[in-house]
Amino acid sequence: MPHKYNILIVDDEPGVVFLLKEELTESEQYSVATAQDGAEAINLLHAQPFDVVLLDVKMPRVGGIEVLKFIREYYPTTQVIILTNVADVKTAIETMKLGAYDFVSKPYTREELLATVGRAVELHRLTIDNEVMKYELSRQSSAHEIIGESEVMQGVVRTAEKIAQSDAIVHIQGPSGTGKELVAHLIHTSSNRKNHPFVIVNCASIPDALLESELFGHEKGAFTSAVAMKQGLVEVANGGTLFLDEVGDISTMIQPKLLRFLESGEFRRVGGTNAMKVDVRILSATNKDLQKEVEAGRFREDLLYRLNVVTIRIAPLKERKEDIPRLVEHFLQKKSKTKNPKHISAEAMQLLLRYDWPGNVRELEHVIEGAVLLSHDDEIRAKDLPLTIVDKVDGHLPQENQHATEKVLSLEEIEKHHIEFSLQKNNFNRLKTSEMLGITPKTLYLKIKKYRITVPQH
Ligand SMILES: Nc1ncnc2c1ncn2[C@@H]1O[C@H](COP(=O)(O)OP(=O)(O)OP(=O)(O)O)[C@@H](O)[C@H]1O
Numbered sequence: 001m002p003h004k005y006n007i008l009i010v011d012d013e014p015g016v017v018f019l020l021k022e023e024l025t026e027s028e029q030y031s032v033a034t035a036q037d038g039a040e041a042i043n044l045l046h047a048q049p050f051d052v053v054l055l056d057v058k059m060p061r062v063g064g065i066e067v068l069k070f071i072r073e074y075y076p077t078t079q080v081i082i083l084t085n086v087a088d089v090k091t092a093i094e095t096m097k098l099g100a101y102d103f104v105s106k107p108y109t110r111e112e113l114l115a116t117v118g119r120a121v122e123l124h125r126l127t128i129d130n131e132v133m134k135y136e137l138s139r140q141s142s143a144h145e146i147i148g149e150s151e152v153m154q155g156v157v158r159t160a161e162k163i164a165q166s167d168a169i170v171h172i173q174g175p176s177g178t179g180k181e182l183v184a185h186l187i188h189t190s191s192n193r194k195n196h197p198f199v200i201v202n203c204a205s206i207p208d209a210l211l212e213s214e215l216f217g218h219e220k221g222a223f224t225s226a227v228a229m230k231q232g233l234v235e236v237a238n239g240g241t242l243f244l245d246e247v248g249d250i251s252t253m254i255q256p257k258l259l260r261f262l263e264s265g266e267f268r269r270v271g272g273t274n275a276m277k278v279d280v281r282i283l284s285a286t287n288k289d290l291q292k293e294v295e296a297g298r299f300r301e302d303l304l305y306r307l308n309v310v311t312i313r314i315a316p317l318k319e320r321k322e323d324i325p326r327l328v329e330h331f332l333q334k335k336s337k338t339k340n341p342k343h344i345s346a347e348a349m350q351l352l353l354r355y356d357w358p359g360n361v362r363e364l365e366h367v368i369e370g371a372v373l374l375s376h377d378d379e380i381r382a383k384d385l386p387l388t389i390v391d392k393v394d395g396h397l398p399q400e401n402q403h404a405t406e407k408v409l410s411l412e413e414i415e416k417h418h419i420e421f422s423l424q425k426n427n428f429n430r431l432k433t434s435e436m437l438g439i440t441p442k443t444l445y446l447k448i449k450k451y452r453i454t455v456p457q458h
């Protein structure tokens with residue numbers, strides 16, 4: 001079922017409403033609701049966000065201007081088209097100063113109407129995309145290909161693609177760095193919702209006190225710092241997919257609210273009284289064992305059962321080492337700046353295959369990235385690999401690498417060097433560096449302080 005755009009028509013002349021509704025519903029794209037006056041419109045708007053509102057100005061009880069102001073304050077991304085008589089175009093222009101997108105003057109032609117609504121819908125989509133971009137920040141979207149030849153990874157991809165067609169809630173379980181986010185992304189892009197937002201909420205990185213308002217939004221004045229109304233991510237994701245990452249970290253305070261939302265699709269903004277509804281598909285992930293969290297009293301059992309209707313498990317890399325060669329090739333291609341990617345020596349590959357990869361694919365990606373930079377020619381050799389890998393594997397070291405163990409650095413020294421190296425590589429951009437290292441900007445900041453790393457001031 002493709003997502004339809006929600007349109008609200010507000011006019012006190014039943015004939016006008018009837019005609020507009022007919023013309024818009026003819027196009028399969030729109031789902032249309034109607035209201036006879038401003039008061040009814042505001043009630044409907046309280047219950048769900050609309051993409052576009054067609055609004056008459058002169059109506060009994062509450063007039064169009066009031067509704068327009070309400071929409072601008074509470075639904076900043078909703079686009080408003082004013083319905084007006086030719087004689088009253090002046091008022092219409094006034095309303096555009098208040099934030100209406102456009103106006104249609106009666107009598108209008110069908111083409112005119114559809115074109116204006118079409119543009120408003122498009123603008124709404126773009127504004128939402130813009131919001132989404134803010135949340136996705138600099139996530140590189142090109143890098144979403146899932147590599148995995150092992151039977152287990154093939155199974156994961158098959159299940160993800162199959163389940164994508166339904167609206168089922170899917171839980172993705174696996175140790176850190178195994179590609180949970182990639183799988184969530186695959187489910188979204190293989191679904192009918194792919195042209196709508198994919199919004200990621202990292203439940204672990206948002207403080208408890210803020211998570212509720214991040215998710216569900218807040219009304220102006222809901223708390224001291226709430227100087228303006230803010231839409232929650234569930235609204236931003238409307239029509240699309242909301243990925244609750246690290247869902248095991250949601251506090252017991254927020255869990256009941258999330259549960260209610262999953263059960264009914266309804267939510268309230270913080271400080272708001274009205275229940276609102278959105279159409280969002282939920283995915284979640286964690287590297288915790290949620291069953292254990294339930295036993296420890298940190299996670300509600302009923303919420304767990306809601307979330308794990310379908311569970312996709314991703315195995316740690318050490319249990320599917322046959323994936324390593326193709327992953328290495330993939331990362332060599334991704335990290336080498338030139339058209340001809342570097343290759344890897346047989347010995348170095350042996351080391352990679354023997355190592356246990358506690359940080360899974362993310363660790364492998366970082367190792368390859370580092371090795372590409374360290375190697376002086378086209379070939380990556382054992383000496384270009386971090387000592388941890390060389391040290392931790394059993395058995396004797398390959399000949400070419402023995403000198404590397406002569407001076408043993410402490411783990412802290414290695415970490416310090418690695419951070420310095422990564423900072424330089426990213427031009428001392430801390431956000432990019434923390435992303436590359438797979439740690440939060442705050443952790444990076446603390447480590448920079450701990451190791452007294454000098455960062456030039458821009
Ligand atoms: N099968 C794979 N093919 C290609 N790249 C992969 C694969 N698995 C993981 N990666 C890469 O490894 C990195 C980590 O993956 P991702 O962020 O999806 O892991 P995660 O399971 O969400 O980790 P965490 O629990 O730490 O959040 C990403 O850069 C991702 O592109």
Ligand SMILES: [Mg+2]
Pocket residue numbers: 180181245
């Ligand atoms: Mg993740």
